Amino acid sequence: MKRRSSFSRAVFIGTIVFLFMPLFVLVLYSFNESKSGSWTGFSLRWYIKLFSDSPDLWRAFGNSAIIALGSALVATVIGTLGAIGVNWYRFRLRSYLRTVTFLPMILPEIIIGVSLLIFFSGLGFKLGLFTVFVAHVSFNLPFVFLLVLARLEEFDFSIIEAARDLGANDTQTLMKVIVPMTMPGIVSGFLTAVTLSLEDFVITFFVTGPGATTLPLYVYSAIRFGVSPVINALSVVMILGTIALTWSMRNFLKYIAAK
């Protein structure tokens, strides 16, 4: 046992080094004075440029924020209702919905992007923020659906029956019983949707149009032809931002779950 575990330990440590090393290089270079290549001295100039002299970047960030929040909100409402329907009720197309929500998780992103681009263009939609929004709702929806469903599966249908026996109608049962107790699942579905939306490059790349540059698309155009020091600084800010955000959301979720 001992030799085996020391082998797996070595692989694990090597893997962690492998996973973190590129991020450390980014942090290091973000403080480098020169534009690229060798280390010439400590400097904050790229951070200053990032925050005071990168209007396009911040416009892209604004677009990303709007798309992420908007698409997450719509996906959460539609996905939650769908999950509630599938979990507790019988209706036509129930198994269809279950299959369809599974597909986006197994199909490569590029297929979703290409098929939506052809769909939008074929129907004469103008590519732009709206098509990006629609695409993001579409790939977010299944994740919200599955996360909420996972939460719902912990409960018994007798809760619904109890509510009905006590005189609640369908709307009251939904709003006063089902939604509150599913809240942790709904919130984590929403947050997941926001994250996926902020993260997406491939699908957005295909369905975007003029004036609808999101942050990942901006990063792409900046790094396409090599190293860009402002992106080094942006990377560090984004890494720290994600860690801080995820940390607070974890605690927020725990707080909701405990309530």
Next chain:
Amino acid sequence: MKRGPGGLYATPAIVWLTVFFIAPLFIIVLYSFLRPGLRGGVEWSLTFDAYRAIANPTFAKVTLNTIVVALGATLVTLLIALPCGYYMARSKNQTLLLLLVIIPFWTNFLIRIYAWIAILGNEGFLNDMLQALGLTNDSIRFLYNRWAVALVLVYTYLPYAILPLFSTIDKFDFSLLEAARDLGASKFGAIRRVLMPNIKGGVLTAFLFTFIPIFGAYAVPLLVGGTESYMLGNLIADELTKSRNWPLASAISLVITLVTTIGVMLLVRANGANVLGGGKEASEAKAEQSAPLLNASLVALPHSGGGAS
């Protein structure tokens, strides 16, 4: 399960996914049999030209390259991920180790690719180090070849493999391994004949989670690959935006979709039969499959709490 307002609740989801997910897939099936229009779009006449074009040597070369890179990168990923998952499952500090694997994964996908450009580029970190150490005078071209693509793909999708493997190995009853040893099995023999068959589901999930996105990779070969490391994803994008041959782009997309779907079905079926001894119903096998799949995505996603917290 009761009749009730379920259909009403599910209607928006059914409509949205049908219109914006299923219909577009059907449209690419249709388009793949039509003639390309002059500036994008299609002409409404039936033809098999797109499929004929796929069969020509240039495309076959890209397809072959895609398969080789995808299988190679997936295999390497699994070989690294297995001992990692094993070590994490046996550790007492599971939450910490999980965080160590997930934190780099939180970093934006493009930033992770970019980090490798910063390391491997002509004026990157590695060349800088080599020159500082006096090992080379001219910068070495590490980027823009098949090896760079494979390396960055492994880097990008490693957590996708580690997480499902960890959650499966974690559920394994290790006293079985001790029992096998007591009964005279060698260390390696016990792992191969007792542990491996039991974690087959996790290995399969890890394989699919890695192979599928790598097979459809677009951004990684675009940014760190060269012309010889072109993959099917890049070909689709070129046909769409440069050559404006929509039927061909649709046909290639369809090939990727079919390979993915058939792969998933075959593996789930083979695995279900093995794990459950073929005695149980297919639906149960499917549930067995989707559980770790869903579980892995839950653990993998930043704030869902994960299994160990």
